[in-house]
Amino acid sequence: GAGVSQSPSNKVTEKGKDVELRCDPISGHTALYWYRQSLGQGLEFLIYFQGNSAPDKSGLPSDRFSAERTGGSVSTLTIQRTQQEDSAVYLCASTIRLAGDHEQFFGPGTRLTVL
Amino acid sequence: KQEVTQIPAALSVPEGENLVLNCSFTDSAIYNLQWFRQDPGKGLTSLLLIQSSQREQTSGRLNASLDKSSGRSTLYIAASQPGDSATYLCAVPGNTGKLIFGQGTTLQVKP
Numbered sequence: 001g002a003g004v005s006q007s008p009s010n011k012v013t014e015k016g017k018d019v020e021l022r023c024d025p026i027s028g029h030t031a032l033y034w035y036r037q038s039l040g041q042g043l044e045f046l047i048y049f050q051g052n053s054a055p056d057k058s059g060l061p062s063d064r065f066s067a068e069r070t071g072g073s074v075s076t077l078t079i080q081r082t083q084q085e086d087s088a089v090y091l092c093a094s095t096i097r098l099a100g101d102h103e104q105f106f107g108p109g110t111r112l113t114v115l
Numbered sequence: 116k117q118e119v120t121q122i123p124a125a126l127s128v129p130e131g132e133n134l135v136l137n138c139s140f141t142d143s144a145i146y147n148l149q150w151f152r153q154d155p156g157k158g159l160t161s162l163l164l165i166q167s168s169q170r171e172q173t174s175g176r177l178n179a180s181l182d183k184s185s186g187r188s189t190l191y192i193a194a195s196q197p198g199d200s201a202t203y204l205c206a207v208p209g210n211t212g213k214l215i216f217g218q219g220t221t222l223q224v225k226p
Binding site: 004006031033035042043045048055056059091093095097102103104105106107108109111 | 149151157159160161208209210211213217218
Protein backbone atom coordinates (compact mmCIF):
# COMPACT_ATOMS: atom_id res chain seq x y z
CA GLY A 1 0.00 0.00 0.00
CA ALA A 2 0.95 3.65 0.22
CA GLY A 3 3.87 4.79 2.31
CA VAL A 4 3.96 7.44 5.00
CA SER A 5 2.70 10.78 3.71
CA GLN A 6 3.17 14.24 5.17
CA SER A 7 1.64 17.61 4.41
CA PRO A 8 2.41 20.27 3.56
CA SER A 9 5.74 19.48 1.90
CA ASN A 10 6.87 23.06 2.45
CA LYS A 11 5.64 25.70 4.86
CA VAL A 12 6.85 29.28 5.11
CA THR A 13 5.50 31.27 8.02
CA GLU A 14 6.16 34.44 9.90
CA LYS A 15 7.63 34.47 13.38
CA GLY A 16 4.90 34.26 16.00
CA LYS A 17 2.38 32.39 13.85
CA ASP A 18 1.09 28.90 14.65
CA VAL A 19 1.62 26.00 12.24
CA GLU A 20 0.18 22.50 11.93
CA LEU A 21 2.02 19.65 10.30
CA ARG A 22 0.25 16.45 9.32
CA CYS A 23 1.38 12.85 9.10
CA ASP A 24 -0.51 9.91 7.60
CA PRO A 25 1.21 6.67 8.64
CA ILE A 26 1.15 3.37 6.81
CA SER A 27 -2.19 1.67 7.36
CA GLY A 28 -2.04 -0.78 10.27
CA HIS A 29 1.08 0.71 11.83
CA THR A 30 0.38 1.26 15.50
CA ALA A 31 3.46 3.28 16.36
CA LEU A 32 4.19 6.75 15.03
CA TYR A 33 7.26 8.92 15.62
CA TRP A 34 8.05 12.56 14.93
CA TYR A 35 11.63 13.70 14.34
CA ARG A 36 13.23 17.01 13.48
CA GLN A 37 16.23 17.53 11.23
CA SER A 38 17.89 20.90 11.66
CA LEU A 39 20.82 22.18 9.66
CA GLY A 40 23.94 21.02 11.43
CA GLN A 41 21.97 19.28 14.20
CA GLY A 42 21.19 15.93 12.71
CA LEU A 43 17.99 14.01 13.35
CA GLU A 44 16.35 14.45 16.75
CA PHE A 45 13.43 12.55 18.23
CA LEU A 46 10.42 14.65 19.24
CA ILE A 47 7.50 12.43 20.29
CA TYR A 48 6.23 8.84 20.03
CA PHE A 49 2.66 7.59 19.76
CA GLN A 50 1.43 4.07 20.45
CA GLY A 51 -2.13 4.11 19.22
CA ASN A 52 -3.52 7.47 20.30
CA SER A 53 -1.37 7.72 23.41
CA ALA A 54 1.97 9.50 23.63
CA PRO A 55 4.07 7.61 26.19
CA ASP A 56 7.22 9.48 25.24
CA LYS A 57 7.19 13.23 24.69
CA SER A 58 10.73 13.70 25.94
CA GLY A 59 12.03 15.20 22.72
CA LEU A 60 9.61 18.12 22.45
CA PRO A 61 11.87 21.19 22.77
CA SER A 62 9.40 23.49 24.49
CA ASP A 63 5.77 23.82 25.53
CA ARG A 64 5.10 25.57 22.23
CA PHE A 65 5.23 22.13 20.64
CA SER A 66 2.35 19.68 20.92
CA ALA A 67 1.06 16.70 18.99
CA GLU A 68 -1.97 14.52 18.85
CA ARG A 69 -3.07 11.39 17.09
CA THR A 70 -6.65 10.41 16.39
CA GLY A 71 -8.20 7.09 15.42
CA GLY A 72 -4.81 5.45 15.73
CA SER A 73 -3.92 6.94 12.38
CA VAL A 74 -3.32 10.57 11.41
CA SER A 75 -1.10 12.70 13.63
CA THR A 76 -0.77 16.46 13.80
CA LEU A 77 2.26 18.30 15.17
CA THR A 78 1.45 21.86 16.21
CA ILE A 79 3.98 24.57 16.83
CA GLN A 80 2.64 27.69 18.49
CA ARG A 81 4.24 31.13 18.27
CA THR A 82 6.89 29.90 15.87
CA GLN A 83 10.46 31.10 16.27
CA GLN A 84 13.25 31.18 13.72
CA GLU A 85 15.03 28.33 15.50
CA ASP A 86 12.01 26.13 14.69
CA SER A 87 13.06 26.17 11.04
CA ALA A 88 13.86 22.57 10.14
CA VAL A 89 12.60 19.54 8.29
CA TYR A 90 10.01 17.66 10.33
CA LEU A 91 9.90 13.94 9.61
CA CYS A 92 7.32 11.39 10.57
CA ALA A 93 7.86 7.63 10.73
CA SER A 94 5.64 4.67 11.45
CA THR A 95 6.23 1.06 12.39
CA ILE A 96 4.08 -1.93 13.05
CA ARG A 97 5.67 -2.60 16.45
CA LEU A 98 5.18 -6.35 16.42
CA ALA A 99 7.81 -8.45 18.20
CA GLY A 100 10.91 -8.68 16.06
CA ASP A 101 9.75 -6.17 13.48
CA HIS A 102 10.45 -2.58 14.36
CA GLU A 103 11.62 -1.24 11.02
CA GLN A 104 10.63 2.41 10.78
CA PHE A 105 9.38 3.87 7.52
CA PHE A 106 9.71 7.59 6.98
CA GLY A 107 7.64 10.14 5.15
CA PRO A 108 9.11 12.77 2.82
CA GLY A 109 9.07 15.43 5.54
CA THR A 110 7.76 18.97 5.89
CA ARG A 111 10.28 21.74 5.43
CA LEU A 112 9.37 24.57 7.78
CA THR A 113 10.87 28.01 7.31
CA VAL A 114 10.15 30.68 9.90
CA LEU A 115 10.92 34.18 8.68
CA LYS B 116 23.08 7.27 27.13
CA GLN B 117 23.34 5.76 23.66
CA GLU B 118 25.47 7.68 21.20
CA VAL B 119 25.91 6.86 17.53
CA THR B 120 28.88 8.00 15.49
CA GLN B 121 29.54 7.74 11.78
CA ILE B 122 32.82 8.13 10.04
CA PRO B 123 33.81 9.53 7.68
CA ALA B 124 31.50 12.55 7.57
CA ALA B 125 32.04 12.82 3.82
CA LEU B 126 33.48 10.58 1.17
CA SER B 127 34.19 11.11 -2.52
CA VAL B 128 35.07 8.15 -4.72
CA PRO B 129 35.30 7.40 -8.45
CA GLU B 130 32.60 5.33 -10.03
CA GLY B 131 33.09 1.58 -9.75
CA GLU B 132 34.94 1.63 -6.45
CA ASN B 133 33.88 -0.55 -3.54
CA LEU B 134 33.49 1.38 -0.31
CA VAL B 135 32.74 0.98 3.37
CA LEU B 136 30.81 3.31 5.64
CA ASN B 137 31.25 2.97 9.39
CA CYS B 138 28.83 3.30 12.27
CA SER B 139 29.61 2.86 15.96
CA PHE B 140 27.37 2.90 19.03
CA THR B 141 28.23 3.14 22.70
CA ASP B 142 25.64 0.81 24.24
CA SER B 143 25.79 -2.69 22.78
CA ALA B 144 22.37 -3.66 24.18
CA ILE B 145 20.57 -2.84 20.95
CA TYR B 146 17.50 -4.49 19.49
CA ASN B 147 18.49 -3.84 15.89
CA LEU B 148 20.33 -1.38 13.67
CA GLN B 149 18.92 0.32 10.62
CA TRP B 150 20.71 1.94 7.67
CA PHE B 151 18.99 4.72 5.72
CA ARG B 152 19.66 6.74 2.63
CA GLN B 153 18.67 10.39 2.32
CA ASP B 154 18.75 12.30 -0.95
CA PRO B 155 18.97 16.11 -0.77
CA GLY B 156 15.65 17.63 0.22
CA LYS B 157 14.02 14.23 0.66
CA GLY B 158 12.96 11.96 3.48
CA LEU B 159 14.72 8.80 4.62
CA THR B 160 14.65 5.56 2.68
CA SER B 161 15.25 2.41 4.69
CA LEU B 162 18.04 0.33 3.14
CA LEU B 163 18.68 -2.50 5.56
CA LEU B 164 17.65 -3.52 9.05
CA ILE B 165 19.83 -5.94 10.99
CA GLN B 166 18.36 -7.66 14.00
CA SER B 167 20.60 -8.03 17.05
CA SER B 168 20.82 -11.79 16.45
CA GLN B 169 22.08 -11.33 12.89
CA ARG B 170 25.61 -10.72 11.69
CA GLU B 171 24.81 -9.27 8.29
CA GLN B 172 22.12 -8.40 5.77
CA THR B 173 22.39 -8.03 2.02
CA SER B 174 20.31 -6.19 -0.54
CA GLY B 175 21.65 -6.01 -4.05
CA ARG B 176 25.02 -4.23 -4.00
CA LEU B 177 24.62 -3.35 -0.32
CA ASN B 178 25.86 -5.44 2.57
CA ALA B 179 25.53 -4.39 6.18
CA SER B 180 27.32 -6.12 9.02
CA LEU B 181 26.77 -5.90 12.75
CA ASP B 182 29.18 -6.64 15.60
CA LYS B 183 27.27 -5.92 18.79
CA SER B 184 30.09 -6.74 21.15
CA SER B 185 32.36 -4.12 19.61
CA GLY B 186 29.54 -1.65 18.99
CA ARG B 187 30.10 -1.43 15.26
CA SER B 188 28.27 -1.75 11.99
CA THR B 189 29.54 -1.30 8.46
CA LEU B 190 27.71 -0.66 5.21
CA TYR B 191 29.55 -2.04 2.22
CA ILE B 192 28.62 -0.69 -1.22
CA ALA B 193 29.95 -2.69 -4.13
CA ALA B 194 30.73 -1.23 -7.56
CA SER B 195 29.56 2.26 -6.64
CA GLN B 196 27.54 4.30 -9.14
CA PRO B 197 26.80 8.04 -9.40
CA GLY B 198 23.22 7.24 -8.39
CA ASP B 199 24.53 6.08 -5.02
CA SER B 200 25.44 9.68 -4.17
CA ALA B 201 23.44 10.57 -1.06
CA THR B 202 23.76 10.83 2.71
CA TYR B 203 23.78 7.51 4.55
CA LEU B 204 22.54 7.35 8.11
CA CYS B 205 22.65 4.59 10.67
CA ALA B 206 20.33 4.44 13.66
CA VAL B 207 19.62 2.26 16.67
CA PRO B 208 16.44 2.22 18.73
CA GLY B 209 16.44 3.65 22.22
CA ASN B 210 13.74 3.08 24.78
CA THR B 211 10.23 3.23 23.29
CA GLY B 212 11.80 2.46 19.92
CA LYS B 213 12.75 6.05 19.10
CA LEU B 214 15.71 6.01 16.75
CA ILE B 215 19.05 7.49 17.72
CA PHE B 216 20.89 8.59 14.60
CA GLY B 217 24.46 9.14 13.65
CA GLN B 218 25.37 12.38 11.91
CA GLY B 219 25.57 10.62 8.56
CA THR B 220 28.14 10.09 5.84
CA THR B 221 27.68 12.15 2.68
CA LEU B 222 28.82 10.12 -0.30
CA GLN B 223 29.69 11.48 -3.71
CA VAL B 224 30.40 9.02 -6.51
CA LYS B 225 32.05 10.75 -9.44
CA PRO B 226 31.47 9.51 -12.99
